[in-house]
Amino acid sequence: MDPRERVFTTIMRILRGLSVDRLLQILSSTKPFIEYFKGFEKAGAVKQIFGERTESVLQSLRVELTPLGGYMRVSGADGHLIVSSRYLNNGDRIDIYLDVIHELVHVSQFMNGKELFDVHYGYTERPTEVEAYRHAVEEARRLGLSDQRICQYLKTEWMSVNDLRRLAKILNVDCGQTA
Numbered sequence: 001m002d003p004r005e006r007v008f009t010t011i012m013r014i015l016r017g018l019s020v021d022r023l024l025q026i027l028s029s030t031k032p033f034i035e036y037f038k039g040f041e042k043a044g045a046v047k048q049i050f051g052e053r054t055e056s057v058l059q060s061l062r063v064e065l066t067p068l069g070g071y072m073r074v075s076g077a078d079g080h081l082i083v084s085s086r087y088l089n090n091g092d093r094i095d096i097y098l099d100v101i102h103e104l105v106h107v108s109q110f111m112n113g114k115e116l117f118d119v120h121y122g123y124t125e126r127p128t129e130v131e132a133y134r135h136a137v138e139e140a141r142r143l144g145l146s147d148q149r150i151c152q153y154l155k156t157e158w159m160s161v162n163d164l165r166r167l168a169k170i171l172n173v174d175c176g177q178t179a
């Protein structure tokens, strides 16, 4: 091995050890949150989540667009936001807005060291989910959405009727005949 190759190999080993390559990979495939989502720092619901840190948190938050399906989620590895590009382009604007509120609660939970995907709970019972839904529903009410519309928002394809019923009850949303 010639000296230059030796140096290169050593550098690569150090980079791998520090996971710098992974960090660079994330930075290159993500964009700042504020490039996709404008004005969220002014929303009362968001200030309620982050308080005085609202602007600095949103400024450093990164968003990864994925061509894969789904809606939105927070990376359990580093707390960045992962958004389906199809959902962002075609989803209902109000649903997307409420989802961002929901996910920002998860960002805050991640920053506070909470376990986002605690498998000891079902999805609709997990304390981190209930807290995120509470913020979203509160904001939905502030926007003047009816219980029927909020219920429609809560309903997802991976939620059983019983799950929806339980979640609606916890959140005090009247789903009427739909749940």
Ligand SMILES: [Zn+2]
Binding pocket: 102, 106, 128, 129, 132
């Ligand atoms: Zn969630």
